[in-house]
Amino acid sequence: MAAACVFNLQSTVPKLVSAREKLLVIGGGMAGARAIEEIEARAPSRFAITMYAAEPYAVYNRILLSDVLAGAKNPEGIFLNSLSWFAERQIDLRIGEKIASIDCARKLVLTESGAAQSYDYLIIATGSLPLVPDIANVATPGVFVFRTIDDCRLIASYAKGRRRAAVIGGGLLGLEAARGLLGHNLKVTVVEVMPYLMAQQLDPESAALLARTMEAMGLEILFEKATERVLGNGAAQGLRFKDGTEIETDMVVISCGIRPNVRLAVEAGLRVERGIVCDDRMRTSDPAIYSVGECVEHRGRVYGLVAPLYEQARVLADNLTGSSPAAAYAGSKLSTRLKVMGVDLVSIGDGRAMGGEGHTVTRYVEPELGVYKKLVVSGGKLVGAILLGDTDAASTLIDAYEREIELPRRHSELLFSRAGAGDPNAAVEAMAESAVVCTCHQVRKSVLVEHIRAGAALDDLCAITRAGTGCGGCKSHLEAMMAAYGSDRADPAASYYVKAVPLDKPALVREIKRLELRSVSAVLSRLGIGVDDPESKPGLASLLKTIWGRGYVDERDARFINDRVHANIQNDGTFSVIPRIYGGVTSPAELRRIADAAEKYHARMIKITGGQRIDLLGVGKSDLPAIWRDLKMPSGHAYTKAFRTCKTCVGVEFCRYGVGDSTRLGIAIEKRFQGIETPHKMKFAASGCARNCAEATVKDVGVVAIEGGWQIHVGGAAGSRVRAADLLAAVKSQDEALKIMGRFIQYYRENARYAERCYAFVERVGIKRLREVLIDDSDGDADRLDREVEAAAAAYRDPWSEGAAPFEPTQFAEAIAVEGAASIRGNP
Amino acid sequence: MILQTTQEGENAPVFVTEIESIPPGQGRCFTVGGKAIALFRLRDGRIFALDNSCPHRGGPLGAGLVGIDFNTGREAVVCPLHAFKFSLRDGAGISNELRVRHHRVELRGAAIHVAVSGGE
Numbered sequence: 001m002a003a004a005c006v007f008n009l010q011s012t013v014p015k016l017v018s019a020r021e022k023l024l025v026i027g028g029g030m031a032g033a034r035a036i037e038e039i040e041a042r043a044p045s046r047f048a049i050t051m052y053a054a055e056p057y058a059v060y061n062r063i064l065l066s067d068v069l070a071g072a073k074n075p076e077g078i079f080l081n082s083l084s085w086f087a088e089r090q091i092d093l094r095i096g097e098k099i100a101s102i103d104c105a106r107k108l109v110l111t112e113s114g115a116a117q118s119y120d121y122l123i124i125a126t127g128s129l130p131l132v133p134d135i136a137n138v139a140t141p142g143v144f145v146f147r148t149i150d151d152c153r154l155i156a157s158y159a160k161g162r163r164r165a166a167v168i169g170g171g172l173l174g175l176e177a178a179r180g181l182l183g184h185n186l187k188v189t190v191v192e193v194m195p196y197l198m199a200q201q202l203d204p205e206s207a208a209l210l211a212r213t214m215e216a217m218g219l220e221i222l223f224e225k226a227t228e229r230v231l232g233n234g235a236a237q238g239l240r241f242k243d244g245t246e247i248e249t250d251m252v253v254i255s256c257g258i259r260p261n262v263r264l265a266v267e268a269g270l271r272v273e274r275g276i277v278c279d280d281r282m283r284t285s286d287p288a289i290y291s292v293g294e295c296v297e298h299r300g301r302v303y304g305l306v307a308p309l310y311e312q313a314r315v316l317a318d319n320l321t322g323s324s325p326a327a328a329y330a331g332s333k334l335s336t337r338l339k340v341m342g343v344d345l346v347s348i349g350d351g352r353a354m355g356g357e358g359h360t361v362t363r364y365v366e367p368e369l370g371v372y373k374k375l376v377v378s379g380g381k382l383v384g385a386i387l388l389g390d391t392d393a394a395s396t397l398i399d400a401y402e403r404e405i406e407l408p409r410r411h412s413e414l415l416f417s418r419a420g421a422g423d424p425n426a427a428v429e430a431m432a433e434s435a436v437v438c439t440c441h442q443v444r445k446s447v448l449v450e451h452i453r454a455g456a457a458l459d460d461l462c463a464i465t466r467a468g469t470g471c472g473g474c475k476s477h478l479e480a481m482m483a484a485y486g487s488d489r490a491d492p493a494a495s496y497y498v499k500a501v502p503l504d505k506p507a508l509v510r511e512i513k514r515l516e517l518r519s520v521s522a523v524l525s526r527l528g529i530g531v532d533d534p535e536s537k538p539g540l541a542s543l544l545k546t547i548w549g550r551g552y553v554d555e556r557d558a559r560f561i562n563d564r565v566h567a568n569i570q571n572d573g574t575f576s577v578i579p580r581i582y583g584g585v586t587s588p589a590e591l592r593r594i595a596d597a598a599e600k601y602h603a604r605m606i607k608i609t610g611g612q613r614i615d616l617l618g619v620g621k622s623d624l625p626a627i628w629r630d631l632k633m634p635s636g637h638a639y640t641k642a643f644r645t646c647k648t649c650v651g652v653e654f655c656r657y658g659v660g661d662s663t664r665l666g667i668a669i670e671k672r673f674q675g676i677e678t679p680h681k682m683k684f685a686a687s688g689c690a691r692n693c694a695e696a697t698v699k700d701v702g703v704v705a706i707e708g709g710w711q712i713h714v715g716g717a718a719g720s721r722v723r724a725a726d727l728l729a730a731v732k733s734q735d736e737a738l739k740i741m742g743r744f745i746q747y748y749r750e751n752a753r754y755a756e757r758c759y760a761f762v763e764r765v766g767i768k769r770l771r772e773v774l775i776d777d778s779d780g781d782a783d784r785l786d787r788e789v790e791a792a793a794a795a796y797r798d799p800w801s802e803g804a805a806p807f808e809p810t811q812f813a814e815a816i817a818v819e820g821a822a823s824i825r826g827n828p
Numbered sequence: 829m830i831l832q833t834t835q836e837g838e839n840a841p842v843f844v845t846e847i848e849s850i851p852p853g854q855g856r857c858f859t860v861g862g863k864a865i866a867l868f869r870l871r872d873g874r875i876f877a878l879d880n881s882c883p884h885r886g887g888p889l890g891a892g893l894v895g896i897d898f899n900t901g902r903e904a905v906v907c908p909l910h911a912f913k914f915s916l917r918d919g920a921g922i923s924n925e926l927r928v929r930h931h932r933v934e935l936r937g938a939a940i941h942v943a944v945s946g947g948e
């Protein structure tokens with residue numbers, strides 16, 4: 001993306017004959033772009049718009065830079081308006097062009113390269129610049145600020161191979177930066193001049209709780225340290241503080257706040273105090289010049305969040321286009337959310353007051369859980385709140401704060417959402433209709449519900465309302481709202497096994513068997529609504545394989561790429577290779593082959609997985625057949641919805657506590673069930689005693705040895721959810737254990753929805769019912785289940801054998817080169 | 829990066845491959861004059877061409893699932909990395925605002941020719 005974006009669209013924008021009024025925008029940030037969007041929405045093509053964007057990238061969501069620094073997002077993933085968006089509206093976007101001065105008298109701007117451009121109207125949206133305090137030697141290499149994509153890149157590349165980083169500033173952004181740096185394998189120290197964190201938003205007690213949570217993540221925090229000097233010459237090596245103490249560090253990120261970027265306005269003679277002074281219509285002291293964003297000062301206030309600048313952009317557009325000339329900006333009420341994974345913190349208004357001065361303070365504190373909730377009420381209205389550790393009540397409180405709702409007398413009720421904490425479904429239902437769900441874009445519940453009831457899917461909902469496209473903090477609420485308000489009326493399709501075939505799973509299975517449909521295309525054309533829907537195909541492929549086993553007609557277009565090439569695709573288009581290591585037990589010869597193969601095929605990383613085997617990452621698609629051949633080990637199925645692994649512990653053979661041979665049982669489990677495809681992946685574990693070193697009670701299926709037998713647990717989870725497994729049965733022998741596990745697998749294959757993990761399935765069906773069917777044989781179906789799973793096990797064939805005999809000639813072909821008159825290269 | 833749906837800015841069609849090299853309902857990636865182009869063959873035999881690289885984060889579109897999108901009825905590819913969908917006809921995002929460059933395809937018998945669009 002980098003350099004490719006730096007070009008000039010001017011030549012492609014046709015010269016317009018009509019004399020449209022010329023509108024110039026200085027600054028390609030979120031405020032300038034939003035102002036243009038609002039203007040175009042009210043008066044499409046009314047102005048001939050040119051936008052000057054000094055950064056080499058426009059327009060991106062600056063809020064998400066914290067995620068970029070943390071490595072959770074790529075810079076490419078945070079762009080807002082695409083270049084084609086500008087092109088379609090014939091907006092002349094000048095990426096990389098910086099304005100050097102404004103000549104108000106002649107209504108001209110001059111670019112840094114000396115070109116002049118006249119305007120009828122001008123919008124200054126130059127944002128702000130990082131505030132760098134007076135620290136000696138601050139220009140030393142290794143000292144950074146954190147404001148732009150380029151800053152992120154520089155920080156990330158400098159961090160490679162270094163050990164320690166210091167962040168100066170313990171505010172919102174400083175903490176997000178610090179958290180991001182932890183992801184780069186650095187030991188990170190936050191240096192704060194105040195005696196506590198986030199002094200703009202928190203009181204000392206909540207700040208102390210937050211500090212504890214952040215320290216538990218591995219951050220070190222120093223308080224009351226005013227940095228005096230960066231140590232080191234040629235490269236940062238440490239910091240010295242005014243109290244004479246020092247720390248060592250390899251790099252420094254300064255995050256001490258922002259200052260409005262007002263140089264152009266000052267030099268042009270506009271009225272500037274802290275920011276560019278604007279009236280309620282967002283006009284500066286020159287009536288042809290407007291301003292918007294972080295560079296603005298309005299009624300004495302300067303803002304540093306997106307919600308206010310979006311409000312400003314609306315008012316500006318109302319005025320400039322004349323669509324609503326009376327529109328006035330009255331200032332914004334602020335709430336913020338700390339975007340650090342693992343920390344829930346919302347601050348609303350000013351929640352720092354500790355009482356007195358007509359303030360009533362209500363607090364709820366649970367220090368062991370890191371929960372702190374506080375309301376500050378004045379004159380019966382909410383003026384501030386702090387929610388740490390449990391933010392379910394945030395939407396309701398933000399609504400009460402923004403609309404200045406008269407609060408009920410009993411304030412404590414407001415601290416708890418009416419529903420049980422942590423249950424997002426109940427939480428959204430308990431929200432007031434007017435509650436703000438997305439704080440970045442100020443989208444209210446009522447608007448969202450309206451779209452959902454009209455049948456909008458989640459994607460559409462985000463695209464139409466923009467909810468969820470700012471900091472992303474409200475995504476879980478949006479999903480819960482889809483569940484709460486979407487399904488019943490809008491979508492009978494919720495019960496369909498796949499979208500494109502209007503049947504639930506039992507009816508679908510019946511029809512497939514009755515009509516003997518053996519391929520995905522046959523099912524889609526006979527039972528579907530006539531579209532070959534790509535997202536419906538993999539579910540059908542999985543089901544058909546379960547029903548027909550070897551008699552299934554394998555159409556590879558119905559399969560994800562992972563299942564076409566039997567490896568897991570990586571973010572760069574290469575693949576990972578995880579051979580099966582039965583029960584986690586290997587041998588010197590196997591390890592040698594793995595080492596040789598890794599070297600020969602340039603695996604970018606060799607990693608011990610969480611599933612007790614070895615992953616070779618970063619292998620090219622066309623190398624897959626050869627690496628499998630060299631490994632001489634079967635596929636570990638780590639890429640597909642199938643039986644995956646069985647983790648084991650050392651068991652009786654070696655362990656002084658072991659009561660059962662968990663290693664042998666684990667190997668037997670893998671040998672028996674390998675390759676069986678299931679509605680979602682299934683992971684197993686076998687532990688030799690109740691100490692449960694193989695973590696069997698958080699697996700899809702786990703066995704634990706007890707004196708004289710084995711316990712079988714099902715439906716455990718320790719991934720995106722954590723759930724203790726339910727005890728299905730206790731049996732005497734390994735053979736019996738294998739039999740019951742097989743029966744459970746087959747029942748799950750036949751009755752679970754596509755992509756429903758065991759933890760959800762067991763919960764839905766209930767352990768009681770499972771025991772009836774699988775142990776007591778209440779339905780008389782146990783023998784059949786045993787036979788079916790036996791047949792599925794017998795049909796096992798190592799998918800990696802396709803390396804030697806490809807299913808399709810170009811199955812493993814990388815890009816096929818075409819030189820002039822083309823040549824076709826198949827499998828290498 | 830500006831999408832051209834017209835004949836302007838596109839190069840003369842070149843022969844790329846025979847239809848058999850792409851299994852029905854799948855895509856494959858070809859490098860044509862240094863550019864990675866994904867060709868898609870629908871089950872009904874129609875062929876489409878897009879840039880191989882997904883505008884989201886560069887996923888290989890040629891490895892994606894292909895067919896008729898249930899919600900919009902448009903011919904679509906689903907990116908294998910994060911499931912963004914794109915129209916095979918013009919490269920427009922389906923339920924997303926991104927866009928991938930699209931190339932015109934001429935089928936002469938079993939021979940697929942592609943007029944690669946855009947620059948250089």
Ligand code: SRM
Nearest residue numbers: 568570576608609610611612613638683718719720721757
């Ligand atoms: C390689 C491995 C991480 C590691 O380095 O250890 C891994 C890697 C991936 N996991 Fe995992 N998981 C790995 C162990 C786990 C474990 C621990 C375990 O297996 O004991 C868990 C928790 C247990 C569980 O399965 O729930 C785990 C829970 C997940 C989940 C969450 C599933 C859930 O419903 O909660 C996903 C996402 C999903 O399946 O939708 C996931 C998905 C993924 C994917 C496949 C994401 C993807 O689609 O690309 C990752 C592939 C990375 C890559 O590029 O190759 N991985 N993943 C582990 C492979 C184990 C193996 O040998 O097969």
Ligand SMILES: Cc1cc2nc3c(=O)[nH]c(=O)nc-3n(C[C@H](O)[C@H](O)[C@H](O)COP(=O)(O)OP(=O)(O)OC[C@H]3O[C@@H](n4cnc5c(N)ncnc54)[C@H](O)[C@@H]3O)c2cc1C
Nearest residue numbers: 027029030031054062098099126127128293294304305306
């Ligand atoms: C890491 C980080 C996390 C954040 N998190 C949040 C959050 O969670 N919630 C929230 O609400 N806000 C957050 N913010 C703040 C939010 O990003 C800003 O409020 C918003 O981006 C300001 O937009 P703006 O357009 O006013 O200014 P900017 O985004 O600074 O844009 C101004 C642009 O103008 C350009 N420019 C300046 N001078 C010239 C010139 N002379 N010629 C041409 N171009 C020029 C600059 O290069 C810049 O690209 C965060 C900010 C950062 C850095």
Ligand code: SF4
Nearest residue numbers: 071072609610719720
């Ligand atoms: S390996 Fe698993 S936990 Fe790690 S990034 Fe991938 S999906 Fe997430």
Ligand code: FES
Nearest residue numbers: 882885887907910
């Ligand atoms: S790279 Fe294509 S969807 Fe993310």
